[in-house]
Amino acid sequence: xxxxxxxxxxxxxxxxxxxxxxxxxxxxxxxxxxxxxxxxxxxxxxxxxxxxxxxxxxxxxxxxxxxxxxxxxxxxxxxxxxxxxxxxxxxxxxxxxxxxxxxxxxxxxxxxxxxxxxxxxxxxxxxxxxxxxxxxxxxxxxxxxxxxxxxxxxxxxxxxxxxxxxxxxxxxxxxxxxxxxxxxxxxxxxxxxxxxxxxxxxxxxxxxxxxxxxxxxxxxxxxx
Amino acid sequence: xxxxxxxxxxxxxxxxxxxxxxxxxxxxxxxxxxxxxxxxxxxxxxxxxxxxxxxxxxxxxxxxxxxxxxxxxxxxxxxxxxxxxxxxxxxxxxxxxxxxxxxxxxxxxxxxxxxxxxxxxxxxxxxxxxxxxxxxxxxxxxxxxxxxxxxxxxxxxxxxxxxxxxxxxxxxxxxxxxxxxxxxxxxxxxxxxxxxxxxxxxxxxxxxxxxxxxxxxxxxxxxx
Numbered sequence: 001x002x003x004x005x006x007x008x009x010x011x012x013x014x015x016x017x018x019x020x021x022x023x024x025x026x027x028x029x030x031x032x033x034x035x036x037x038x039x040x041x042x043x044x045x046x047x048x049x050x051x052x053x054x055x056x057x058x059x060x061x062x063x064x065x066x067x068x069x070x071x072x073x074x075x076x077x078x079x080x081x082x083x084x085x086x087x088x089x090x091x092x093x094x095x096x097x098x099x100x101x102x103x104x105x106x107x108x109x110x111x112x113x114x115x116x117x118x119x120x121x122x123x124x125x126x127x128x129x130x131x132x133x134x135x136x137x138x139x140x141x142x143x144x145x146x147x148x149x150x151x152x153x154x155x156x157x158x159x160x161x162x163x164x165x166x167x168x169x170x171x172x173x174x175x176x177x178x179x180x181x182x183x184x185x186x187x188x189x190x191x192x193x194x195x196x197x198x199x200x201x202x203x204x205x206x207x208x209x210x211x212x213x214x215x216x217x218x219x220x221x222x223x224x
Numbered sequence: 225x226x227x228x229x230x231x232x233x234x235x236x237x238x239x240x241x242x243x244x245x246x247x248x249x250x251x252x253x254x255x256x257x258x259x260x261x262x263x264x265x266x267x268x269x270x271x272x273x274x275x276x277x278x279x280x281x282x283x284x285x286x287x288x289x290x291x292x293x294x295x296x297x298x299x300x301x302x303x304x305x306x307x308x309x310x311x312x313x314x315x316x317x318x319x320x321x322x323x324x325x326x327x328x329x330x331x332x333x334x335x336x337x338x339x340x341x342x343x344x345x346x347x348x349x350x351x352x353x354x355x356x357x358x359x360x361x362x363x364x365x366x367x368x369x370x371x372x373x374x375x376x377x378x379x380x381x382x383x384x385x386x387x388x389x390x391x392x393x394x395x396x397x398x399x400x401x402x403x404x405x406x407x408x409x410x411x412x413x414x415x416x417x418x419x420x421x422x423x424x425x426x427x428x429x430x431x432x433x434x435x436x437x438x439x440x441x442x443x444x445x446x447x448x
Contacts, residue, residue, distance in 0.1 A: 053308055072446070077314035087309025089237070089300060091244040100237050104313035106225050128244070129304070144309075 004029055004152050004183040005050060009059035012042075012049050012207075019045040021207035022059065027185060029151075030178035034194050035187040037204035043187035044083070046204065047154045050185065051081040064151060077105050079152040080145035086137050087144060090130040094121055094140055097129060098147045105148040115146040119169050134161045142170055153177065155186040159193060171197060227322075230315050234323025238297060239330060247296050248331045256289040256339050264346055278347040279408035283401050286336060287368065290397075291390050293331050294372035297324055298380045307380065307448065317442020321373055325437065329369035336361060353411040356419035360407035363426035367400045370433040377441055381448035399429055 005027040012020035020042045027033050035043045048054045050063050052072035061067075066074035088097040098112035116125055119139045124132065132140065138161045145153060158170055174197045177184045188194040195201065202209050225233070242248055263281045267273045274281075301307040310320065340361075343349060351357060372393060379388040403422040410418035 051312060053311060073314075076312050079312075081308075081312060083305060083308070085305030085308070087305050087312065089241055089306055090303055091241040091300070092237070096240065100233065101309070101313065103225070103233055104230075104315050106314065148314075 003027070003062070004031075004064060005185070006062045007060065010046075010049065010056060010061045011058040012045055012054055013057045014045065014054070018057075018207055019054075020049065023204070023207070023209045025202060025209055027152075027183050029181055029183055032174060032177060032184045032186065032197055032199045034191075034198035034201040035185060035204060035209075036189075036191060036194075036201060037209075041204040042207040042209075043204055044156050045207075046209075047081060047083070047156050047185060047187055050152070051079060051154055052076055053081075075152070077148075078150060079154065080148045080150035081154040081156070082141045082145050082158050083156045086129070086141040088129045088137075088140060091128055093126050093128050094132070094143075095125040097140065098143055101144045102147040102149075107147065107149050111149050112147040115143040118146060118173070119143040120165060135163050135166055138162050139166050139169065142173060146173060151182060153182055153184045155184060155188075157188055158186065159188060159190050167193075227316070227319055230319030231322040231326060234315065234320055235326040235330070238300070238324060238327035241300055242296075242327070242331060248293065248334065252289050252292045252296075252331070253335055253338055255292060256285050256335055257342055259285045259288060260339060260342050260346065274347045275349050278343050278349045279405045279412065280401075281347075282339060282343050282408065283364070283404045285339060286332065286364075287394065287397060287401060289335055289339075290328075290332055290368050290372055291393065293328050293335075294376045294393065295386050295389055297328055297373070298376045298385065301380065302385075307445070311445060317440075317445065318438040320445065321370075321377075321437045321441035322434075324376075325366075325369045325373040325434070328372055329365050332365045332369060333361075336365065349412055351412060352414040353416045353419070356407055356416045356423055357411035360404055360411070360419060360423045360426055363423060363430050364400050364404040364407075367426060367430035367433060368397055370430060370437050371397050371400075374433060374437040374440060374444075377444045377448060380445070400426060403429070 003026060005025060007023050007025040010020055010023040011018060023046060037043055045054060049056060049061060052068060056068045064075040064078050095116060098116055099109045102109055102112035116122055119142055121139055121143055124136055142158060159167055162170060174184055186194055264274060301310060375389060375392045379385045379392060382388055403425045407419040407422035
């Protein structure tokens with residue numbers, strides 16, 4: 001399987017604080033990797049590093065064949081991050097936000113309309129972002145990511161704030177990722193639920209994570 | 225997508241947001257009108273002072289209103305992590321710069337039409353020589369929009385953005401105030417030959433800051 005993510009001793013500083021203090025991580029096409037760890041362990045920073053939003057201080061991090069040490073932007077068109085915020089505009093409708101994201105990533109607006117339907121947002125298509133509920137915003141954030149048809153999907157606590165139906169939609173997106181040749185890295189505290197979806201689990205402890213074997217189909221392995 | 229399609233996408237997004245929020249129509253234009261009317265109150269129209277200083281007052285008002293437009297342009301990127309969304313979008317720095325500057329320029333041009341009509345009606349001036357006046361206005365507007373976009377992104381990640389932008393921007397656009405005022409004075413006096421050097425200065429300023437903005441916007445957005 002071709003490598004989508006490869007990190008070796010990756011260090012990332014937030015100010016002077018080493019938010020990542022040596023991360024080893026591999027992820028191949030179609031893998032669903034669960035990132036776990038206590039609050040402040042570095043899960044969000046790792047996802048933001050892989051998205052190119054924070055700089056690599058030392059070590060190695062390669063995403064979709066782009067070395068983040070020299071090119072943080074190269075992989076962005078082929079990845080999507082669902083973070084704590086929606087990355088959307090309050091005064092644009094759901095459909096407009098989705099189409100903007102799709103077109104910016106050089107995708108067809110058909111992808112945006114498909115994402116709208118897949119996340120169950122058809123009824124809210126013409127509602128502006130500021131009028132959405134928290135749960136609807138979380139769905140929209142996932143839909144925005146999907147509208148970019150990413151090869152790498154980075155999910156940071158994606159289940160937070162979602163109702164049962166929203167969780168079903170999200171689980172469908174994650175579980176079908178391998179068949180769509182999409183790699184998923186998912187950071188979550190909802191371990192039981194997320195472990196059912198993941199093909200592998202990596203534990204971050206104080207900004208560190210180490211390589212471990214791929215366990216299938218029961219993936220409840222923790223990095224040493 | 226090529227550069228111009230990306231520019232149109234970004235400018236279209238900003239103008240759509242503006243059209244829906246109506247900040248320009250309901251706040252920035254009224255602000256400009258109030259400033260012009262306050263000048264009229266302060267400088268008694270009967271004494272003829274207003275006619276002599278009308279070009280300067282017009283451009284001071286435009287610059288003050290431009291500060292609001294620039295702040296607004298970057299305020300919409302501050303909500304919901306939209307600035308990170310823009311970084312992740314895959315759009316190139318020059319396209320983002322030109323798109324945001326174009327949206328600001330369109331808003332400023334609309335504002336200038338309203339303010340120019342007010343100056344003619346309230347200050348009692350006559351616009352005799354239209355060509356240099358129109359070209360000076362276009363060049364000055366592009367210059368202000370380009371400079372505002374550049375300094376807007378520079379201050380985008382700073383908590384005191386609203387107060388920092390005027391301090392950074394106003395000294396830099398002083399040549400625009402000077403050039404546009406002189407060009408307008410020459411045009412109003414019916415001496416177009418006196419206007420052309422100032423139009424040329426404004427064009428050089430606009431080209432210079434457009435070029436700098438295209439080069440610097442991307443890196444500045446990454447660091448904001």
